Amino acid sequence: MGPFFFGSSRRRLFGVYTPAVELEAPPGAVVLCQPWGTEYIHAHRAIVRLGEALSRTRFHVLRFDYYGSGDSGGDFAEVDLEGWRSDIRTAADECLSMSGASRVSLVGLRIGANLAADVARDLADLDALVVWNPIVDGAAYASVTTPARRRDPVGLRPRRRPASHGPDIVKVLGSPLGEELAAELRQVGLAPILQAGAERTLIVGSGEPADRAALRRTLSDRSGPTLDYVENDDVPAWLDGHPGYALPISTIDTIRRWL
Amino acid sequence: MSSQFIERAALFGGTKAGIVTVPTAGHDETRPVLVVLNTGISHRVGHHRMHVELCRAVARQGTMAVRFDFRGIGDSAPLDGADPGEGALADIGDVLRELGDRFKARRFVLCGLCSGADQSIHFASQDERVVGVALIDPQIPKTRRHRIAVGVGRLRMWGTWRNLLLGRSRAYGRLFRPASPPRSETSDEYLDRQLNRPESRDALGRSFAAAIDRGVRILAVFTTGERERWSYRGQLFDAFPDVPLARAISLVELHDADHLLSRRDDRAKLIETVTKWI
Structure with a gap:
């Protein structure tokens, strides 16, 4: 396993490459596409564990941070969805180059799933696509704010109103971002996933029953290429305080076996 | 930059x-x-x-x-x-x-x-x-002053009185439902107890x-x-x-x-x- 920076000097991306353990089998390459904001922080352990599980088989795995997030270069204010899509393409090229594999699979969680599906539509070397609890309703996703935790002050002092971030800044998932990105996020949905064009696509629904139901409902209305859909009664690893901070072991195992 | x-x-x-x-x-x-x-x-x-x-x-x-x-x-x-x-x-x-x-x-x-x-x-x-x-x-x-401050602060919260009136407060449970099964400790409570032990x-x-x-x-x-x-x-x-x-x-x-x-x-x-x- 090795942490490193890749990409260009203007758009440095942080990644961790984990080579496959099984060297006899034909090598596979997987790029893991992270969630964003607080979901990124909470899901990090699960993504690390997924990468380890895949690398214990025939997969060389690259997980990375989008520009302006995690350890990558840039700032919140510099990000947009097209930039993140280009980051996934860069990561896919890097993973193919490092691994020597001829094709690469994309596995994404939450917004990472939607972005991976967008990229999958025109990625020439795509092997398979796994979308794990993608954003079903971008408007709802973009409206989720995480102000100060509600269990704070115990009444010693009236709480003042949160400080303003200015008219062009709203808070989504605890991270400030421009109105442009917020507008982009509101447009995110399942449609690109349903037309992703991968030879093989797995959709995983886990976490809260309501989330799974929304995903199932949307998928049942669609027509188009065959998709595999698996539902797991697993912890929503991307949420703060999910039960016992447990890892979504069933989902990780599902993805490993399917790939 | x-x-x-x-x-x-x-x-x-x-x-x-x-x-x-x-x-x-x-x-x-x-x-x-x-x-x-x-x-x-x-x-x-x-x-x-x-x-x-x-x-x-x-x-x-x-x-x-x-x-x-x-x-x-x-x-x-x-x-x-x-x-x-x-x-x-x-x-x-x-x-x-x-x-x-x-x-x-x-x-x-x-x-x-x-x-x-x-x-x-x-x-x-x-x-x-x-x-x-x-x-x-x-x-x-x-400290003692902290515990008093927290206690007083809770008394000044509307939610404390609402919970008491609705029978939802922990104090109510302890007083009037002593036979109810013990509630499991939250992770915050566990940490709090550990960190306030005399040795810690x-x-x-x-x-x-x-x-x-x-x-x-x-x-x-x-x-x-x-x-x-x-x-x-x-x-x-x-x-x-x-x-x-x-x-x-x-x-x-x-x-x-x-x-x-x-x-x-x-x-x-x-x-x-x-x-x-x-």
Whole structure:
């Protein structure tokens, strides 16, 4: 396993490459596409564990941070969805180059799933696509704010109103971002996933029953290429305080076996 | 912006993943190196990317900064059954040693939020290389005045009375439903109980005393969103009356900031505070 920076000097991306353990089998390459904001922080352990599980088989795995997030270069204010899509393409090229594999699979969680599906539509070397609890309703996703935790002050002092971030800044998932990105996020949905064009696509629904139901409902209305859909009664690893901070072991195992 | 520092990925000791942020002019050996520790089980990026922003801000001022994951957290190798507390202290020692070898760094300032603050002061108490600690919402034992303040505060909350009237409060349950099955302890309650044990309190007091005795500079930053833990400015001094804290500590309150500094303005204030202090 090795942490490193890749990409260009203007758009440095942080990644961790984990080579496959099984060297006899034909090598596979997987790029893991992270969630964003607080979901990124909470899901990090699960993504690390997924990468380890895949690398214990025939997969060389690259997980990375989008520009302006995690350890990558840039700032919140510099990000947009097209930039993140280009980051996934860069990561896919890097993973193919490092691994020597001829094709690469994309596995994404939450917004990472939607972005991976967008990229999958025109990625020439795509092997398979796994979308794990993608954003079903971008408007709802973009409206989720995480102000100060509600269990704070115990009444010693009236709480003042949160400080303003200015008219062009709203808070989504605890991270400030421009109105442009917020507008982009509101447009995110399942449609690109349903037309992703991968030879093989797995959709995983886990976490809260309501989330799974929304995903199932949307998928049942669609027509188009065959998709595999698996539902797991697993912890929503991307949420703060999910039960016992447990890892979504069933989902990780599902993805490993399917790939 | 990016021309003011260079970020390098590192794998300290082959097991601990981290990022070294070096000012473009290189490491100035007259300045201490800032080392930022994990918060709980969250990886080195920090909540809302706070540790990244802090390291970059410090590097822009000409000071090298490092953030890394303890073994068992983030991108680092597993801890392999070792005690997490002891493992964390050993990891800090390894990282400082390697920074000394690679960059000739000799003096360090440790910085951490919550558990990272506690590990900072414990390590600083026993290692000569640490010349300062920036503690953000460190653990403070509960004092009598704090308990009264919290109790009074709860009485002033509408929710307390509403719960009492609706029979939902814990006190109501204890008084009128003694036969009801015991409620399991939440993780916060467990931590609170552990950290307020006499031996934990004594260990923390000894660490503060030893660090001060060695001349370690201490910055303590408290968010007022943590009133259950900290409720008045002198609480730290009252908790350890025998430790000469007042002469060593710079104490800063971040009013209305929540524990994880979710608001960008609060993070900016914190970063400015640490950057100026260091």
